[in-house]
Amino acid sequence: MSRVGHGLPMLAGMSRAELEQWAQEQGEPVFRGRQLADWVFHRLELDPRQMTNLPHSLRELAATVLVAPAGRVTAVDAAEDGTEKLLVRLADGQSVEMVLIPAEARMTFCLSTQVGCPVRCRFCASGAEGLVRNLQAGEIIEELVFGARRIGRLPDNVVFMGIGEGLLNLEELLRAIESMVSPDGFGMSPRRLTVSTSGIVPGIRRLAEFGRELTLAVSLHAVNDELRARLIPDGFRYPVCEILAAVDEYRERAGRMVTLEYTLLDGVNDSPADARELARISREHHAKINLIPYNATDTAFRRPPRRVLETFFRTVEQCGGRVTMRQERGSSRTAACGQLRRRHAAGSEDVLSGGE
Ligand code: SF4
The missing domain is CATH 1.10.150.530 (DNA polymerase; domain 1)
Incomplete structure (x- = not known):
């Protein structure tokens, strides 16, 4: 509780x-x-x-x-394409972001699982300050409810891709998921819930044991350990071969094909050789590749030029990889995760309250 x-x-x-x-x-x-x-x-x-x-x-x-509700929505940032980013202020004054993403008559909520993130990927605004604290299951559920009250219904999909590494807050995340998918709870389909991870191998294995048909997205971002070490610090980085073995285990136990997320960074991981290796991984591990053109923040990394993005995509495809390129949403000035929170870190006026 x-x-x-x-x-x-x-x-x-x-x-x-x-x-x-x-x-x-x-x-x-x-x-x-x-x-x-x-x-x-x-x-x-x-x-x-x-x-x-x-x-x-x-x-x-x-x-x-009973504390009900514990958090409240204190800021909303809307993009031209209908995407809305909500800043949720928690009972202790900390805050997290969630995003409402409309697409083709479907609504996806992107929820946070931690305040800050301990993984500290070098290209990510959310991880810049490290972990502040884990969210409790009830706080994750409140994000869902705040968003659902805003649109008047539950979302079609939930992705745990907001701030935080969910598999490093696994027990609370699993409690929240159980509430979302249980017929005694919100009754959502587990297949419509996507757990995202930077590749926390014990967490992927535990998720496989959990026994729900959740969708799993693993952020690979690099095809070998040397390159990955440039992007993700040592603390929570697992070897690529161990991550792919855990991906195989998840696919076999949960019966779900895994998506490998790959953020394309200019001059870092966007070469034709990287694309060919990614295609091989896709084929051998029966995994989908989702390419994400980097959404520039105040880090040293840059987004590749359009022609490089297109060449990379075509190379993965021609080499037999299952590949998609993420459609960009919320391309306003605060689109990158963690930016709304940072902008309001010094406190803000409430523009909404009680999840309205
Ligand atoms: S990309 Fe994800 S795992 Fe990496 S620091 Fe950001 S929130 Fe954490």
């Missing part, structure tokens, strides 16, 4: 069974817990005072002893 502040439980972090037990501990019948759960999971309501079919006394009690 997620707890914030003075150790009070977070409503968003409680399962249906925990809410039923909580109701009974307050001397209420078990169905009151079910009603609470229905408000959260079906009606996307986190404020007990709005749960009109509960007795007034229980609403007041729940509003007092």
